[in-house]
Amino acid sequence: MATELxxxxxxxxxxxxxYNDLVVKADLAEQSAVRGCMVIKPYGYAIWEKMQQTLxxxxxxxxxxxxxxxxxxxxxxxxxxxxHVEGFAKECxxxxxxxxxNSPDGKGVVVDxxxxxxxxxxxxxxxxTIIWGTYRNWIHSWRDLPVLCNQWANVMRWEMRTRMFLRxxxxxxxxxxxxxxxxxxxxxxTVQMIRLYAEFAEKYMAMxxxxxxxxxxxxxxxxxxxxxxxxxMQDGKALQSGTSHNLGQxxxxxxxxxxxxxxxxxxxxxxxxxxxxxxxxxALIMTHSDDNGLVLPPHLAPIQVVIVPIYKxxxxxxxxxxxxxxxxxxxxxxxxxVKYDDADNKRPGFKFADYELKGxxxxxxxxxxxxxxxxxxxxxxxxxEKSTMPLAGIADQVATLLEEIQKNLFDKACALREQKTYxxxxxxxxxxRIENGGFFLCHWDGTPETxxxxxxxxxxxxxxxxxDGDETPGVCMVTxxxxxxxVIIARNY
Amino acid sequence: MATELxxxxxxxxxxxxxYNDLVVKADLAEQSAVRGCMVIKPYGYAIWEKMQQTLxxxxxxxxxxxxxxxxxxxxxxxxxxxxHVEGFAKECxxxxxxxxxNSPDGKGVVVDxxxxxxxxxxxxxxxxTIIWGTYRNWIHSWRDLPVLCNQWANVMRWEMRTRMFLRxxxxxxxxxxxxxxxxxxxxxxTVQMIRLYAEFAEKYMAMxxxxxxxxxxxxxxxxxxxxxxxxxMQDGKALQSGTSHNLGQxxxxxxxxxxxxxxxxxxxxxxxxxxxxxxxxxALIMTHSDDNGLVLPPHLAPIQVVIVPIYKxxxxxxxxxxxxxxxxxxxxxxxxxVKYDDADNKRPGFKFADYELKGxxxxxxxxxxxxxxxxxxxxxxxxxEKSTMPLAGIADQVATLLEEIQKNLFDKACALREQKTYxxxxxxxxxxRIENGGFFLCHWDGTPETxxxxxxxxxxxxxxxxxDGDETPGVCMVTxxxxxxxVIIARNY
Numbered sequence: 013m014a015t016e017l018x019x020x021x022x023x024x025x026x027x028x029x030x031y032n033d034l035v036v037k038a039d040l041a042e043q044s045a046v047r048g049c050m051v052i053k054p055y056g057y058a059i060w061e062k063m064q065q066t067l068x069x070x071x072x073x074x075x076x077x078x079x080x081x082x083x084x085x086x087x088x089x090x091x092x093x094x095x096h097v098e099g100f101a102k103e104c105x106x107x108x109x110x111x112x113x114n115s116p117d118g119k120g121v122v123v124d125x126x127x128x129x130x131x132x133x134x135x136x137x138x139x140x141t142i143i144w145g146t147y148r149n150w151i152h153s154w155r156d157l158p159v160l161c162n163q164w165a166n167v168m169r170w171e172m173r174t175r176m177f178l179r180x181x182x183x184x185x186x187x188x189x190x191x192x193x194x195x196x197x198x199x200x201x202t203v204q205m206i207r208l209y210a211e212f213a214e215k216y217m218a219m220x221x222x223x224x225x226x227x228x229x230x231x232x233x234x235x236x237x238x239x240x241x242x243x244x245m246q247d248g249k250a251l252q253s254g255t256s257h258n259l260g261q262x263x264x265x266x267x268x269x270x271x272x273x274x275x276x277x278x279x280x281x282x283x284x285x286x287x288x289x290x291x292x293x294x295a296l297i298m299t300h301s302d303d304n305g306l307v308l309p310p311h312l313a314p315i316q317v318v319i320v321p322i323y324k325x326x327x328x329x330x331x332x333x334x335x336x337x338x339x340x341x342x343x344x345x346x347x348x349x350v351k352y353d354d355a356d357n358k359r360p361g362f363k364f365a366d367y368e369l370k371g372x373x374x375x376x377x378x379x380x381x382x383x384x385x386x387x388x389x390x391x392x393x394x395x396x397e398k399s400t401m402p403l404a405g406i407a408d409q410v411a412t413l414l415e416e417i418q419k420n421l422f423d424k425a426c427a428l429r430e431q432k433t434y435x436x437x438x439x440x441x442x443x444x445r446i447e448n449g450g451f452f453l454c455h456w457d458g459t460p461e462t463x464x465x466x467x468x469x470x471x472x473x474x475x476x477x478x479x480d481g482d483e484t485p486g487v488c489m490v491t492x493x494x495x496x497x498x499v500i501i502a503r504n505y
Numbered sequence: 506m507a508t509e510l511x512x513x514x515x516x517x518x519x520x521x522x523x524y525n526d527l528v529v530k531a532d533l534a535e536q537s538a539v540r541g542c543m544v545i546k547p548y549g550y551a552i553w554e555k556m557q558q559t560l561x562x563x564x565x566x567x568x569x570x571x572x573x574x575x576x577x578x579x580x581x582x583x584x585x586x587x588x589h590v591e592g593f594a595k596e597c598x599x600x601x602x603x604x605x606x607n608s609p610d611g612k613g614v615v616v617d618x619x620x621x622x623x624x625x626x627x628x629x630x631x632x633x634t635i636i637w638g639t640y641r642n643w644i645h646s647w648r649d650l651p652v653l654c655n656q657w658a659n660v661m662r663w664e665m666r667t668r669m670f671l672r673x674x675x676x677x678x679x680x681x682x683x684x685x686x687x688x689x690x691x692x693x694x695t696v697q698m699i700r701l702y703a704e705f706a707e708k709y710m711a712m713x714x715x716x717x718x719x720x721x722x723x724x725x726x727x728x729x730x731x732x733x734x735x736x737x738m739q740d741g742k743a744l745q746s747g748t749s750h751n752l753g754q755x756x757x758x759x760x761x762x763x764x765x766x767x768x769x770x771x772x773x774x775x776x777x778x779x780x781x782x783x784x785x786x787x788a789l790i791m792t793h794s795d796d797n798g799l800v801l802p803p804h805l806a807p808i809q810v811v812i813v814p815i816y817k818x819x820x821x822x823x824x825x826x827x828x829x830x831x832x833x834x835x836x837x838x839x840x841x842x843v844k845y846d847d848a849d850n851k852r853p854g855f856k857f858a859d860y861e862l863k864g865x866x867x868x869x870x871x872x873x874x875x876x877x878x879x880x881x882x883x884x885x886x887x888x889x890e891k892s893t894m895p896l897a898g899i900a901d902q903v904a905t906l907l908e909e910i911q912k913n914l915f916d917k918a919c920a921l922r923e924q925k926t927y928x929x930x931x932x933x934x935x936x937x938r939i940e941n942g943g944f945f946l947c948h949w950d951g952t953p954e955t956x957x958x959x960x961x962x963x964x965x966x967x968x969x970x971x972x973d974g975d976e977t978p979g980v981c982m983v984t985x986x987x988x989x990x991x992v993i994i995a996r997n998y
Contacts, residue, residue: 080544101606101607112580
C-alpha cells in the first residue's frame with residue numbers, strides 16, 4: 013500500500029493526470045455513480061469546512077445573514093429574465109414527475125405517468141430567480157433595505173465535460189444576494205465582496221489573485237457587470253476563483269420588486285450576487301501541491317501537525333507518549349490541530365508517505381534516542397526540509413513555523429505568477445508563447461469580435477480587465493485599433 | 506405595525522393556527538412559490554445554525570466525520586433494497602431530462618425531448634442507497650472499519666399535506682451513515698446516537714424526550730429496528746424528533762459490501778443510520794412558545810440579550826450608551842450574544858413587542874432615571890417578569906439568569922409532560938381521553954392488527970416502546986391478550 017501511495021503521476025509528465033491522481037489518492041473526492049457528480053470524502057470535506065467557516069465569519073462581519081431558499085425553481089421563474097434563461101436553460105436538470113410506481117412487468121419501479129407536474133421544476137443552477145421572487149414580499153420601503161442574504165447550498169449545471177472540483181454537474185457553493193436602495197450602494201457591495209474573496213484567497217489559501225472585470229462575453233447571464241478573482245495555477249493556466257455580479261435592476265424588474273423611497277416614490281431595487289464554490293478546492297490543490305502529494309497552507313489544513321512515534325516496544329512507546337502529551341496539550345492551547353498517530357498497525361514509513369500525500373504542514377518524529385537527547389525531528393511539508401530541534405518549547409516553535417510555511421507558500425505562488433506573467437504586444441509572439449501557459453498582458457480593442465478571434469485561434473480568453481494596475485492606453489495586438497488599457501489573456505480551467 | 510405584531514392567534518383558540526401565525530410573524534419561515542417547500546428566513550436560519558453547530562460538535566466528539574454524497578440517486582439504486590423502495594418511491598421528485606430549449610411558439614422554454622435521461626434520477630429522499638453504493642469501494646478489510654460519516658444536506662419527499670418545519674417537501678437535515686464489522690458494534694452506535702439526540706434535546710432545546718423503539722409498522726423502510734426520541738408538545742401531541750436505525754446487513758447485501766474479517770473470511774458489513782431535521786425547529790417552537798410569541802431557550806437563541814435605551818434626546822442617549830458599552834463588552838467576554846438596539850426609527854414599545862415575539866430570553870431597558878439611580882430594568886422572556894437590578898455587575902447577573910431560564914424552560918416542559926402522561930388500562934377510557942391529547946401508557950398485545958385498529962379508531966399511534974422504564978407485563982387494553990410491557994400511545998405531528 014505504501015508503494016501504491018507513492019505512485020503519483022509527476023507534474024512534468026502530465027499535469028492534468030497528476031491532478032486527477034492526487035484528488036483520488038489524497039482521499040479528497042471520487043467519481044460517483046451519477047454522471048458528473050462527485051463524492052466529497054471526509055478529508056476533502058474537512059478542508060472545505062475550514063473554507064466555509066472562515067468565509068462565513070467574514071461575510072457575517074459585513075452584516076450578511078444566512079438563509080435558505082428552495083432547491084427547485086418553477087420553469088416560469090427561470091424565464092423571467094431573458095439573458096438569464098438563455099445562459100442556464102441548456103444545462104439544467106428538470107423534475108417532471110413526483111412519484112414512481114411498481115413496474116407493470118413486476119420488475120422494479122417506473123415513473124408514474126399520472127404524477128406529472130403541471131409545471132416542470134428546475135434543480136437550481138443558481139438562485140437569483142427564486143430569491144428575487146421571494147424578495148418581492150420582503151421589500152416594501154427604503155426601511156427594509158438593504159437585504160443582505162447568503163445561502164450555503166448545492167446547485168446543479170448539467171456539464172458535458174466534468175473534472176472533480178473544477179467542473180462538476182452538482183457542486184457546493186455559497187451564493188450571496190443583496191438588495192439595495194441605490195445603484196451606488198449596490199456597486200459598492202459588489203466590489204466589497206470581490207475584495208473579500210481576494211482577501212480570503214490570499215490570507216487563507218495563500219493564493220495570489222488578480223481582481224478584475226469580465227468582458228461582456230464572459231459576464232454572468234443577467235448581470236450588468238461581473239467582477240472576478242483570477243488565480244494562476246502551476247501550469248500557467250488561469251482559474252476563475254470567485255465572482256461578484258452587479259445585476260442592476262434586471263431582476264427587480266423581472267420580478268417586479270419595488271420599494272417606496274424616502275420621498276415615498278416607487279423605485280426598482282438594485283441587486284448584486286456573489287459566489288465561490290468547491291472549485292476553490294481545485295484551485296488550492298493546483299496552486300501548492302507537488303509530486304509527493306498535497307501541500308496545504310496551514311490556515312486551511314484540517315490536521316496542522318502530526319506526531320509520529322518510532323519505537324521497538326511498549327515501554328519505549330510509553331516513554332515517547334509521556335513526552336508527546338504536553339506538546340499535544342500546548343498545541344491545543346495555541347489553537348493548533350494536532351494528531352498523535354501511535355497506531356501500531358502501520359509502519360512509520362507508511363505513515364510518513366501518507367501524511368506527505370495528505371499535505372499535513374508539519375510532521376514531528378520522536379524516537380527513543382530523541383527522548384534521551386531531548387530532541388525531536390521536525391519536517392515541514394512545503395520544502396520537505398528536516399531539522400532536529402530541542403523538545404523544550406517545541407510547540408511554540410511549531411506555531412511560528414506554521415506561519416512561516418503559510419507565508420512561504422504565498423511567496424512561492426507570487427513568484428511563480430510573476431515569472432509567468434508577460435507583457436506582450438505581438439499577436440504572432442502571443443500565439444507561440446501561449447502554448448506554454450502564463451498570463452499575457454495585452455492591448456485589446458474592446459470588441460467581442462477580436463475577443464472571439466483570439467479564443468478561436470488560441471483557446472485563450474480574456475480573463476479580466478484588472479481593477480488595480482496600469483491604465484496606459486495603446487493599440488490592440490490583433491487589430492492595431494486603439495486600446496484603453498492592457499487586459500489579462502490566458503488559457504483557463 | 507406594533508399592533509399587527511401583537512396579533513397572534515391564542516393557543517387556547519386554535520393551537521394549529523397559533524403555530525402557523527408564529528412561524529411567519531416571528532420571521533422564521535414562509536411558504537415559497539414551490540408547492541410544499543419553504544423559505545427559511547434569516548432569523549429562523551440563525552436558530553437552525555446554532556442547532557447545527559452544537560450537533561456537529563457532539564457528532565465529531567464521537568469520531569464522526571462529515572462528507573458529501575450526490576443529490577441525485579439513480580432509480581435502479583433505490584430499487585436494490587425491497588422495503589426501502591416500497592417506503593420512498595411514492596413520494597419522490599424525479600429528474601427525467603437535462604435540458605430545456607426555446608419553445609417552438611417563441612414563448613419561453615420547454616423541456617427538450619431529445620435530452621431525456623437513459624435512467625431517471627431521484628432527488629434523494631434519504632441517502633442509504635447512494636452511500637452504500639459508495640462504501641462498496643471504501644471497505645475491503647476489517648482495518649477499513651468502522652466508517653463513521655455524516656452529511657448535512659437537503660432532501661426531498663413529495664408530501665401531500667405540508668406544514669412549515671413539521672412536514673415540508675424539501676427539508677434540511679443531517680444523516681449519519683456508519684459501517685461496522687460486527688452486529689454488536691453497530692447496535693451500540695445506533696443506541697449511542699439516539700442517546701446523543703436525547704442529550705441535545707434536553708440540554709440545548711430544553712425539551713424532555715422519551716427514548717424508545719418503534720413498532721414494526723413505524724420502522725424506517727429497510728431497518729431491523731428504529732430508535733426514536735418522542736417529545737410532547739404543549740397540546741399533548743407527540744412529535745418524533747430524531748431517529749436512529751439499525752439496518753443490519755440489509756444495505757450491505759443490497760449493494761454487495763463485504764469485508765475480509767480478522768480470519769480473512771468475507772462478511773457483509775453492519776450498518777446504521779441516524780438523522781434529525783429542520784423538524785426540530787417545529788418542536789422547539791411548540792415546546793416553549795406562548796401567546797406573546799416565540800420563547801427560545803438561551804442555549805439556542807441567536808440573540809440572548811437585547812438592550813433597549815429610552816431617551817428623549819441625543820444627550821440622554823449618549824449618557825445611556827456610555828453605561829451600556831461596558832455591559833456589552835462584558836457579556837461578549839462571557840460568550841453571550843447581545844444586541845444594543847439604539848435604532849431611532851422605531852419606538853421602544855415596538856421594539857419590546859418585536860423582541861418578545863422573537864423570543865429573546867432577556868431584555869434590559871435603560872432610561873435616564875436608571876442612569877441616575879445606577880439601575881436597569883430586567884425582563885425575562887420565559888415568565889415575562891420584570892425587576893429592577895443594580896447596573897454594577899449586571900452582565901454576570903444576566904449570565905446566571907440565562908442559565909436559570911434554560912433550566913426553568915426544561916422544568917416547565919417536564920412538568921407539563923408529567924401532567925399529561927396517563928397510565929390507562931381501559932380502551933373505552935382511552936378513546937374518550939385521547940381527544941384531549943397526552944401520552945398514554947398502555948398495555949398492547951404486540952400485534953400489528955391491534956396497532957392498526959387503535960390508529961383507525963382513534964387516530965393515535967404507538968409512539969414507541971420506551972427504552973428505559975417500567976417493564977411490568979400485563980394484558981392488552983384492546984384485546985386482553987398478554988402484553989410484555991406498557992407502550993406510549995398518542996396522537997402525533
